[in-house]
Amino acid sequence: MVAKLVHAEMEMATGEKIMGWEVKKRMNRIGEKMKRMPRMAWKSTWKVRREDPRRVIHAIKVGLALTVVSLLYLLEPLFKGIGENAIWAVMTVVVVLEFTAGATLYKGLNRGLGTLLAGLLALLIEYIAEASGRVFQALSIGASVFIIGAAATYMRFIPYIKKNYDYGVVIFLLTFNLISVTSYRVDNVRKIAHERFYTIAIGCAISLFMSLLVFPNWSGQDLHESTIFKLQGLADSIQACVNEYFKNGVIQENEDVKSSSEDTIYKGYKAVLDSKSTDETLALHASWEPRRSRYCHRFPWQQYVKVGAVLRQFGYTVVALHGCLRTEIQTPPSVRAMFKDPCIRLATEVSKVLIELANSIRNRRHCSPEILSDHLHEALQDLNTAIKSQPRLFLGSDDSKTTNMLAAAAASQVGQKKPRKNNSSGVTLSSVKTDSSASLEWKNKRPSAEQSKEASERKVLRPQLSSKIAITSLEFSEALPFAAFASLLVETIAKLDHVIEEVEELGRLACFKEYRPGDEIVVTCEKPRVDVTQSHLPSHGVD
Structure with a gap:
């Protein structure tokens, strides 16, 4: 008994030590995370500033606008003139002032319009209802709230309306219901409505002043730069994709080079495929x-939205081209090397x-009339000539065709000459049923049994036939992946015409300047400074 008590005490002591070690480890982990938090916060803050320096200016603008509009509530003379509704001006600045x-x-x-x-x-409605008595006023307010609410929601x-004025309709519904319902219990509702309208107008005016006149950021310019960046990204993605395809297996690259190449390919078309909602919002x-x-x-x-749609169609081909690498x-x-140069x-x-x-879009000028140069046509002809010079890789030799035809004929003959066994002799019934349901059940089971036996016989013959077909068509299967890659590369040229047409239409509508020789200087495109986090998407909530 004493030994058991001692053993139990030792186990408890050991368990307490283990729990103490685990608690120390957790505390150490929490301490390490707390030490890393300031550095991580600084890195995140600096990254946001580095991606778009305009975000810092916008934050200062919002702070300055809130300070100015808060004076309506803080200064005694202004507060006496406007009243407690001055807080609506602060709310308006918070909601309205965007990036x-x-x-x-x-x-x-x-x-403001809503x-x-x-x-x-x-x-x-309040003026009409007041002249008809207290009871009729309540009925008229309830009926008007129902009719106006249903009609505005349907609109x-x-x-x-949803695209351009959805936010205004929401504000219209909110304000109408607040004033209509409040007017039944409050006597000076007109004064409250006037003061609220004035404060909202003041908040909107301050927001528009800060947004339009103090370091303005234009949505049209962001959309313009985003289109330039997408064209540049697709160009880099195609170039890196083809270079990676012909380096793979020929030159042993380290992991850093491969990862950098993958990042270039992926980032190039990802910015295009993910741009639909951003383009539509910026255009709106x-x-x-x-x-x-x-x-x-x-x-x-x-037209910028149309150019973005065509670029997304072009980007789908680049995605498929990238898929050929994996x-x-x-x-x-050895087969790739034959077609590397073209x-x-x-x-x-x-x-x-x-x-x-x-x-051409960056400089706001029309593109060159000779944008599709003879070098593109020559490269396409060289690729076609190189493919035609190796007919056995893509079409197979005559002997392989004959062998494939013989193998297929042999397979069909074997399937026709398979003997069918009499299933009636092999069927044993545990009990004889004389009713029609039993006979019908037995007839339904017969085809499944025949199919299972035929499937088992085909499994025996399938490895031999498939191995023969694989051996005879080995040359064709080796060149098949490259045929898909070359086909997608040619498809990019076919879709290039649609991109050129939409960009030329953009230049005509935007009145770009005419092209002059010497304007084709290549300028490196920087990442567009489009801030998606600053509520580019229209807010449909009740603010």
Whole structure:
């Protein structure tokens, strides 16, 4: 008994030591994380600033606007003139002041227009209801809230209203219901409505001033730079993809070089494929911005969206081209080497065309009339000649064709000459059933039994036939992955015409300057400074 007690005490002591060690380890981990937190926070803050320095300026602008509008509530003379509704000006600045001028105009004008219309309609209904008695006033307010609420909500489903004025309709509903319902219990509702409208107007005015006149950020310019960046990214992606394809298996690269190449390929087309919602939002906000060009030309935001759609179609081909690098069946390096030079030259010419389109948009000029140079046509002809010079790789020899035909004929003859066994002799029934259901059940089971026996016989013959077909068509299967790669590379040239057409249409609508020889200087494109985190997407919530 004493020995058991001693043993139990030793186990408890050991368990306490283990728990103490685990607690110390957890505390050490928490301490290490706490030490790393300031450094990680600084890295994240610096990364956000480095990606777009305009974010720092925007943060200062918002802080300055909030400080100015807070004076309405803090200063005694202004507070006496406006009252407690001054807080609505602060709320308006927080909600309306966005990163770009277009987004601020979109929200500010929608909020102001929705508030004005809702206030006028609510006061009109209140004036009519007051002259009819207390009971009729309650009924009229309830009926008007139902009718206006249902009608405004239904209007939000109209595509044009939803796209351009959805936020204004939400503010209209909110303001109308607040004023209408409040007017039944509050006597000075007109004064409250007037003060609220004035404060919201002050908040919108301060937001528009800070957004349009103090270091403005234009949605149209962001969309312009985003289109340039996407063209440049696709050019780099195609060039890196083709170079990686012909280096793979020929030159042993280290992991750092491979990872950098993969990043270049992936980032190039990822920015294009993920740009649909951002392009549409920037285009919507750009449609609200004033004309800022020298001749006050209208910003062709719809054409920028079309260019983005064509680039996404082009990007899908680049994705498939990148997929050829990671297929399980790869063409041997010796076969790739035969077509390396024309494919690399073809990719280089395609990249040059995309870079020329990017430079034409950047410099706001039309692209060169000879953008599709003779070098592109020559590279395409050389690739076609190289493929035709190796017919056995892609079409197979006559002997292999004959062997394949004989193998297929033999397989069909074996399938026809298989003897069918009499299943009636092999069927044993545990009990004899004389009713129709039993006979029907037995008939339904017969085909499944026959099919299972035929499948088992085919399994015996399949390895022999498949091995013969694989051996006879070995040359064709080795070149098949490269045939897919070359086909996709040629497909990029076919889709290049659509990109050129849309960019030329963009130049015509935006009134780009004419092309002059010597303008085809290649300029490296920087990453567009498009801030997606600053509510480029229109807010549909109730603010």
